[in-house]
């Protein structure tokens with residue numbers, strides 16, 4: 001598994017505001033989208049392109065365009081939905097599939113409560129979006145879901161990770177095909193409740209309120 005941690009002062013600056021307990025939901029939502037756009041730049045470095053002939057006002061030339069079949073973006077509900085717009089701004093021709101997952105806050109085990117994805121992912125480049133990689137359980141389950149549908153090329157983009165969860169994903173994905181994880185930052189640790197420290201709290205609640 002390839003891991004890339006973005007190291008950029010703009011990302012660190014925006015993350016600092018995102019972490020602040022006093023940052024209200026509307027600002028939090030804008031920042032998640034902005035951070036996603038910055039991470040999408042790193043996360044799509046390997047996006048498949050094909051040559052295309054065009055004519056500029058000066059001369060014919062060959063450029064590239066995003067290849068068919070188009071990439072599939074998979075936000076993990078709820079919190080991953082906050083990243084979707086930031087990603088589609090950069091890759092507007094991508095298609096979007098959905099996975100709904102919730103972590104049981106006592107056992108920390110994820111359950112999948114919704115799915116809307118193509119049946120066959122064998123020729124699709126998949127980009128999974130979830131701001132938080134804590135124990136890694138949700139991301140492992142999401143990637144496993146895509147691999148079972150035949151995906152062979154998966155990039156997960158997360159804003160924050162805990163070292164324990166990142167290690168768990170690396171272990172689970174050993175020898176499982178082309179999996180890349182792109183991160184805004186790796187924090188110190190998980191606390192006894194399974195929250196990332198210092199983290200930013202519950203990303204879903206901060207985006208959408210408690211339900």
Ligand SMILES: O=P(O)(O)OC[C@H]1O[C@H](OP(=O)(O)OP(=O)(O)O)[C@H](O)[C@@H]1O
Nearest residue numbers: 078079102103133134135136137138204
């Ligand atoms: O690495 P893990 O320990 O599995 O934790 C991370 C998961 O927890 C959060 O979702 P949550 O279950 O809170 O659902 P929500 O997005 O609806 O709030 C987060 O968005 C991840 O999906």
Ligand SMILES: O=c1cc[nH]c(=O)[nH]1
Nearest residue numbers: 134195196201202203
């Ligand atoms: O710190 C954490 C851990 C899991 N999910 C979150 O939203 N935040």
Ligand SMILES: [Mg+2]
Nearest residue numbers: 202203204205
């Ligand atoms: Mg949540």
